[in-house]
Amino acid sequence: MLRVGVTGGIGSGKSTVARRLAELGAVVIDADQVAREIMDPGEPVLDEVRQRFGDGVLRPDGALDRARLAAIVFTDPEALAALDAITGPAIARRVAQRRSAVPAGLVSVFDMPLLVERGLWVREHVSIAVETELETRVRRLVEQRGLDEQDARNRVTAQASDAQRRAACDVVLPNDGTPEELAAAVDVLWRDRLAPWNDNLVHGRASRRPDRGAVVAPRRDWGQRGGRFVAKLAHALRDISAVTEVEHIGSTSVPELPAKDVLDIQVGIRDLRAADEPPFAAAMLEAGLLRFPDLTADSPHPPGSDPTGWGKRVYGSTDPATIAHVHVRETGSAGWRFALLFRDWLIHQPAERLAYAAEKSRLLAVDDTTSTYTEAKEPWFADAHPRAEAWAARTSWTPR
Numbered sequence: 001m002l003r004v005g006v007t008g009g010i011g012s013g014k015s016t017v018a019r020r021l022a023e024l025g026a027v028v029i030d031a032d033q034v035a036r037e038i039m040d041p042g043e044p045v046l047d048e049v050r051q052r053f054g055d056g057v058l059r060p061d062g063a064l065d066r067a068r069l070a071a072i073v074f075t076d077p078e079a080l081a082a083l084d085a086i087t088g089p090a091i092a093r094r095v096a097q098r099r100s101a102v103p104a105g106l107v108s109v110f111d112m113p114l115l116v117e118r119g120l121w122v123r124e125h126v127s128i129a130v131e132t133e134l135e136t137r138v139r140r141l142v143e144q145r146g147l148d149e150q151d152a153r154n155r156v157t158a159q160a161s162d163a164q165r166r167a168a169c170d171v172v173l174p175n176d177g178t179p180e181e182l183a184a185a186v187d188v189l190w191r192d193r194l195a196p197w198n199d200n201l202v203h204g205r206a207s208r209r210p211d212r213g214a215v216v217a218p219r220r221d222w223g224q225r226g227g228r229f230v231a232k233l234a235h236a237l238r239d240i241s242a243v244t245e246v247e248h249i250g251s252t253s254v255p256e257l258p259a260k261d262v263l264d265i266q267v268g269i270r271d272l273r274a275a276d277e278p279p280f281a282a283a284m285l286e287a288g289l290l291r292f293p294d295l296t297a298d299s300p301h302p303p304g305s306d307p308t309g310w311g312k313r314v315y316g317s318t319d320p321a322t323i324a325h326v327h328v329r330e331t332g333s334a335g336w337r338f339a340l341l342f343r344d345w346l347i348h349q350p351a352e353r354l355a356y357a358a359e360k361s362r363l364l365a366v367d368d369t370t371s372t373y374t375e376a377k378e379p380w381f382a383d384a385h386p387r388a389e390a391w392a393a394r395t396s397w398t399p400r
C-alpha cells in the first residue's frame, strides 16, 4: 500500500486533488473530517474538552459548540495548545486506525492541511503540495465557500508558506488554472508515478538502475531530495535501536558534482547482523525499500586490502521516479567511514571535485555500461584515498 500525503494552504485545491485521487481508486482519509468526528457526542475526546474548557463549550443537546470553542482558543495560545494536546493524539490514533483498514493493494491518501507544520510528511512515501496564488485562494474561498473576505485572508496567511511545503513535499501541483487542468495533472501523476509505484510495492519490485545511465550536470534539487529521503528513512527506522544514523552520501550529496541521477543513502548500524533480523527488513519495506540480496560487500580500498569492514546490505527504492540505493553498513567500519570521508572531502576540496568530475566524463566516453564504469572508477579512488585521508588528518575530520 502506497501512502500519499496531500497538503496545501486553505483554498489551494487540496481536497479537489484528493477527490480526484479517490476517483482514480485511492482510499482518502480527510484529516479535517476526522478532527470533527472525534468531537461527536459520545466520543471520549469531547468529554475531555468539556472538562478542560467547561460546560459552556457544549450546546444544550450535548453537541460541541464549535463557534464557542473557536472563540476561546483563537485568542489564547495556551488554550489552543491545551486543545491540540487533547485532540492531536486522538486524531493521530483515528487516522492510523483508518489507514490500517485500507486494503493492502490500494493507494492510501491522507488529506492533511498541516502535513508539513506537524512534520507528518515523514510518514508518507510521497507528499503532494497543491500551490495556488494567494489572491486566487481568497477569491475561491469567498465565492465558492462563502467565507467573509477578511476571515479568508486571515486563514490563508496563518499557515505554512509555499516555500516550507515545497521543501517537504516531493511533488508540487500548481492550481492557478481550471479544475480540468488540475484533474489532468493529477491523472498524469497517477499514471506515471503513483499507480506504478503502488504496483511495485504490491509485487515486490525495486526500480533498478538502468544499465546505461548518463552522468548529468548537478541538479539543484538533489540536496533537498536526499534530505527528504533521509528524514523519511530515519523515521521508518526509529525503533531499530542498532541504527546510529541515516545520511545522504555519494555523488548527489556533493553540491556541484556531475553525477548519475541516483540518490545514495547510508544507514549506519552497530552490528550488520541486526540488518538481517526481520524487524529491520520490515521497517525498510514500510519505507518502500526492497533488498538486493546479491550485493553483500564493497570491494575494499585500497584494492586487495583486508575485506573485513566492507560488508553491507543494499536496498533499492520502489518509486519509479527515483533511483535510490540504500547502503547499510556497520557504524565505524572501513566502508562506512570511506563513504562519509569521500563525501566531505569532495565537498570541501573544489579542485579534487573537478578532477573527479573530469575522470567520470573520461570513463563514460570510453564505456558507459554501469558495471564497467563503476569498476573503472576504482583506480581513481585508490589513488585519491591517501589524499582524502591526509585531508582528514589535517582538518581533524571525524565521521559525524
Ligand code: ADP
Pocket (backbone or CB within 6 Å): 008, 009, 010, 011, 012, 013, 014, 015, 016, 017, 140, 141, 144, 145, 175, 176, 177, 178, 179, 180, 182
Ligand atoms: P482546500 O481543500 O485546499 O481548502 P478545495 O479543494 O476545497 O481547497 O478548493 C477550494 C475551493 O476552490 C473549492 O470550492 C473548489 O471547488 C474550488 N477550486 C479548486 N480548484 C479550482 C480551480 N482550479 N478553479 C476554480 N475553482 C477551484
